[in-house]
Amino acid sequence: xxxxxNLYASVAGRTILNGLDLDVPTGEVHAIMGPNGSGKxxxxxxxxxxxxxxxxxxxxxxxxxxxxxxxxARAAAGVFVAFxxxxxxxxxxxxxxxRTAVNSIRSHRGLPELAAVEFLGLAKEHMARLAMDPxxxxxxxxxxxxxxxxxxxxxxxxxxxxxxxxxxxxxxSGLDIDALRIVAQGIERLRSPHRSMLIITHHxxxxxxxxxxxxxxxxGGRIVRSGGPELAHELxxxxxxxLPIGVSG
Amino acid sequence: MTSNMVEDLVEREYAFGFHSDVDTELAPKxxxxxxxxxxxxxxxxxxxxxxxxxxxxxxFLTLVEPKWPNLQYPxxxxxxxxxxxxxxxxxxxASLDEVxxxxxxxxxxLGISLDEQKRLSGVAVDAILDSVxxxxxxxxxxxxxxxxxxxxxxxxxxxxxLVRKYLGSVVGYRDNFFAALNSAVFSxxxxxxIPAGVRCPMELSTYFRINAAQxxxxxxxxxxxxxxxxVSYLEGCTAPxxxxxxxxxxxxxxxxxxxASIKYSTVQNWYPGDADGKGGIYNFxxxxxxxxxxxxxxxxxxxxxxxxxxxxxxxxxxxxxxSVGEFYSVAVTTNYQQADTGTKMIHIGRNTRxxxxxxxxxxxxxxxxYRGLVKILRSATGARNHTRCDSLLIGADCGAHTFxxxxxxxxxxxxxxxxxxxxxxxDQLFYCRQRGLTEEDASTMIVNGFxxxxxxxxxxxxxxxxxxxxxxxxxxxxx
Ligand SMILES: Nc1ncnc2c1ncn2[C@@H]1O[C@H](COP(=O)(O)OP(=O)(O)OP(=O)(O)O)[C@@H](O)[C@H]1O
Ligand SMILES: [Mg+2]
Numbered sequence: 140x141x142x143x144x145n146l147y148a149s150v151a152g153r154t155i156l157n158g159l160d161l162d163v164p165t166g167e168v169h170a171i172m173g174p175n176g177s178g179k180x181x182x183x184x185x186x187x188x189x190x191x192x193x194x195x196x197x198x199x200x201x202x203x204x205x206x207x208x209x210x211x212a213r214a215a216a217g218v219f220v221a222f223x224x225x226x227x228x229x230x231x232x233x234x235x236x237x238r239t240a241v242n243s244i245r246s247h248r249g250l251p252e253l254a255a256v257e258f259l260g261l262a263k264e265h266m267a268r269l270a271m272d273p274x275x276x277x278x279x280x281x282x283x284x285x286x287x288x289x290x291x292x293x294x295x296x297x298x299x300x301x302x303x304x305x306x307x308x309x310x311x312s313g314l315d316i317d318a319l320r321i322v323a324q325g326i327e328r329l330r331s332p333h334r335s336m337l338i339i340t341h342h343x344x345x346x347x348x349x350x351x352x353x354x355x356x357x358x359g360g361r362i363v364r365s366g367g368p369e370l371a372h373e374l375x376x377x378x379x380x381x382l383p384i385g386v387s388g
Numbered sequence: 389m390t391s392n393m394v395e396d397l398v399e400r401e402y403a404f405g406f407h408s409d410v411d412t413e414l415a416p417k418x419x420x421x422x423x424x425x426x427x428x429x430x431x432x433x434x435x436x437x438x439x440x441x442x443x444x445x446x447x448f449l450t451l452v453e454p455k456w457p458n459l460q461y462p463x464x465x466x467x468x469x470x471x472x473x474x475x476x477x478x479x480x481x482a483s484l485d486e487v488x489x490x491x492x493x494x495x496x497x498l499g500i501s502l503d504e505q506k507r508l509s510g511v512a513v514d515a516i517l518d519s520v521x522x523x524x525x526x527x528x529x530x531x532x533x534x535x536x537x538x539x540x541x542x543x544x545x546x547x548x549x550l551v552r553k554y555l556g557s558v559v560g561y562r563d564n565f566f567a568a569l570n571s572a573v574f575s576x577x578x579x580x581x582i583p584a585g586v587r588c589p590m591e592l593s594t595y596f597r598i599n600a601a602q603x604x605x606x607x608x609x610x611x612x613x614x615x616x617x618x619v620s621y622l623e624g625c626t627a628p629x630x631x632x633x634x635x636x637x638x639x640x641x642x643x644x645x646x647x648a649s650i651k652y653s654t655v656q657n658w659y660p661g662d663a664d665g666k667g668g669i670y671n672f673x674x675x676x677x678x679x680x681x682x683x684x685x686x687x688x689x690x691x692x693x694x695x696x697x698x699x700x701x702x703x704x705x706x707x708x709x710x711s712v713g714e715f716y717s718v719a720v721t722t723n724y725q726q727a728d729t730g731t732k733m734i735h736i737g738r739n740t741r742x743x744x745x746x747x748x749x750x751x752x753x754x755x756x757x758y759r760g761l762v763k764i765l766r767s768a769t770g771a772r773n774h775t776r777c778d779s780l781l782i783g784a785d786c787g788a789h790t791f792x793x794x795x796x797x798x799x800x801x802x803x804x805x806x807x808x809x810x811x812x813x814x815d816q817l818f819y820c821r822q823r824g825l826t827e828e829d830a831s832t833m834i835v836n837g838f839x840x841x842x843x844x845x846x847x848x849x850x851x852x853x854x855x856x857x858x859x860x861x862x863x864x865x866x867x
Pocket of ligand 2 (some may be wrong): 179180181223308
C-alpha cells in the first residue's frame with residue numbers, strides 16, 4: 140500500500156504540499172479532488188520523483204521508501220503516472236517508445252524482453268479495447284495528438300505497463316462522452332486486488348463509472364476531508380467554498 | 389557483414405596482389421613538382437593526369453589557407469608532411485583479444501558483428517569458399533548491369549577517357565585551397581559509372597570497393613550517372629576510425645545527366661581526439677554534385693560524429709531544368725570538437741528545387757556551425773528552396789551557430805528558411821524516466837528523435853547503425 144505521512148513539498152520558495160497524510164491500501168481506488176492550484180499535480184510529481192522540489196516527510200510503497208529513489212527506480216517499483224499534460228517527443232515512434240518502456244519495466248521485474256512481434260500483438264489488443272487506431276503506433280509520441288488522443292495514449296501505456304500504483308492526473312479532462320466511457324472502462328479493467336490507484340479529477344462522471352473506495356479533498360496542500368463516493372457528489376453540489384481550509388500555502 | 393569483409397580481404401590479398409607490387413617508400417617531406425611527379429610515376433599515370441596534378445600544385449602554391457570558417461586549430465605546416473607513402477598493410481593480429489579493449493567495447497555498443505570487428509581491426513581471417521563466391525557474385529551482378537565500380541587508380545588505367553572527361557568537371561582544382569591540394573597529391577579513391585538507363589542493382593558501399601584502396605589522406609571519388617541511371621552510394625562506417633594522418637582533404641564529385649539520380653550517404657566517425665580534443669583528425673572535404681541534366685537529382689545525407697575539426701559543405705549545382713538537390717545532415721560535436729558544415733545549392737536551371745535539413749547537436753565544449761548558401765541565378769525561373777536548421781544544445785558550455793546566406797537574382801524564386809535552437813526538455817526527460825528509462829537512455833532517445841527526419845533518408849541498415857552511433861557519441865555528454 141501507499142503510505143504518505145506529513146509530506147511537505149516546496150518549489151521556488153513556495154510551500155505547496157503542507158503536511159499531507161494519505162494511505163491508499165493495496166487493491167483500493169481513491170479519488171483526489173480539489174480546487175485548481177491546490178497541489179494535486181505537485182503531489183503526483185513528488186510521488187513519482189520529479190526533480191526540483193524540496194521534499195520532506197514519509198512516502199513508502201509496500202514498505203519501500205520512495206523518497207530517495209530516482210523516477211526510473213520508482214517506475215520500476217510499479218509507480219505509473221498518467222500525466223495531465225502528456226509531453227510530445229518529436230521523432231520518437233510511439234511504438235518504439237512503448238516497447239522500450241515495457242521492456243525496461245519487464246527487465247526490472249526479472250521478465251524477459253518482449254520480442255517485436257509479441258509486443259505488437261499485445262499493443263494492438265490493448266488499442267482495440269481503447270478504440271485506438273493502430274496508426275497511432277507509427278506516429279511520434281503524442282506529437283500532434285489531440286488532447287483526448289493523448290489521454291488515451293496514457294491509458295494505453297498504463298495498460299501495457301501494468302503498474303502497481305497508478306496515478307491518473309485529470310485523465311478525464313477534455314474527453315468527449317464516448318472517450319470518457321472508454322477510458323473509464325480501461326481504468327476499471329486495471330482495478331485489481333494487487334494494484335492501488337489514485338485518480339485526480341474535477342468531475343463526477345468518471346467517478347460514477349469507476350466507483351472509488353474513498354474520495355479525498357486536497358486543499359491548501361493537505362487532505363482536508365475524506366469520505367465515500369458520495370463526497371464527490373456533495374462537492375459537485377456545494378463547491379469547495381464551504382470546506383474548512385487547511386493551513387494555507 | 390561477413391561477405392563484405394571477405395570481399396574486401398579477398399580482393400586486396402588475392403585478386404590484385406595489392407601488397408606485393410608496392411615498395412615501402414616514403415616521399416621526402418613537403419610539396420614540390422618533384423613530389424607530384426613521383427606520385428604520378430608511382431601510379432604509372434598518363435601524361436595528361438600528371439599535367440593536371442602539376443596545374444593544381446602551381447595553383448595551390450599561390451593560395452593561402454581559408455580563415456573564414458568558425459574553427460580554431462593550430463597552423464598546419466604543409467611543407468612538413470609526407471605526400472606519398474607506400475601503402476602499408478595494417479598490422480595483422482592473431483585474434484580480437486589483441487585489440488584495445490576500449491575499442492572493442494565501442495564495437496560491441498555499436499552492434500558490429502564479430503567478423504566485421506575482425507576486419508576493421510586487421511585480425512587475420514580465413515576466407516571461406518562460400519564467401520568468395522558471394523564476393524564474385526557481387527562483382528558479376530555489377531558487371532552484368534554495366535556498372536563500373538573500381539578504385540580511382542584502376543579507373544585511370546582502364547577507363548581513362550571517362551576519367552579525363554569528368555575529373556575536375558565539378559570541383560576544379562581552382563575551387564578552393566583544399567581541393568587544389570587534393571588535386572595535386574591525391575592518392576586513390578573510388579570511381580563509379582552507371583551507364584544510361586541502368587538502376588544500379590545494389591547499394592554501393594565502400595565495403596564492397598574492388599581493390600579497396602587504403603583511404604589515405606587525399607582521397608578522390610568520382611561518380612557519374614548517365615541519362616536515366618540511378619545509384620545509391622554509401623561511404624564510411626560507424627566504427628571508430630583512427631588514422632596516423634591528422635589532415636584529411638578529400639574531394640568527391642558527382643555528375644547526374646538527364647533523369648539520373650545519385651544518392652550519396654555518409655556516416656563518418658573518425659577519431660575526434662581525446663576528451664581534451666588532442667589528436668583528432670582534421671577533415672577538410674570538398675563534396676559537390678552537378679545536376680547536369682534535366683530532371684536529375686542529387687541527394688546528400690550525412691551523419692558526422694567524428695573528427696576534431698570538420699569543414700565540409702556537400703553541395704549541388706542545379707544546372708538542368710527541373711533538377712532537384714537535397715542535403716540532409718546530422719552533425720554531432722562533443723568535448724572539444726568543432727564542425728563548420730553545411731551546403732551550397734546553386735540554382736541555374738528553371739524550376740529547380742532544393743531542400744536543406746540540418747540537425748546540429750552540440751555537447752561539452754563543442755562548437756557546431758551551420759553554414760549554407762542558397763544562390764538563385766537570374767536564369768533559375770521558378771526555383772524553390774526550403775531550408776531548416778535545428779540545433780540541439782546539451783549542457784551550458786557548447787555553442788551552435790547558423791550562417792544562412794541567400795542570394796536571389798530571379799524574383800520568381802521562393803526561398804524559405806526556418807531555424808530553431810533547443811535543449812532537451814526537462815518535461816521530455818521526466819516523461820521518459822517515469823516510464824522506466826534511465827536518464828541516459830531517455831536523452832539518447834530524444835536526440836535520436838531530433839535526428840529522425842535525417843536518419844529516415846539513410847539506407848535502412850545505416851539508419852539503425854546511426855542510432856547506435858548517436859548513443860556512443862553522446863556517452864557521458866548527457867545525464
Ligand atoms: N515550479 C513552480 N514554481 C512556482 N509555483 C509552482 C510551481 N509548480 C507549481 N506551482 C504552483 O503550485 C500550485 C499547485 O500547482 P499544481 O499544479 O500542483 O495544482 P493542481 O492542483 O494540479 O491544479 P489544477 O487543478 O489546475 O491542475 C499552483 O499555485 C502552482 O502555480
Ligand atoms: Mg494539475
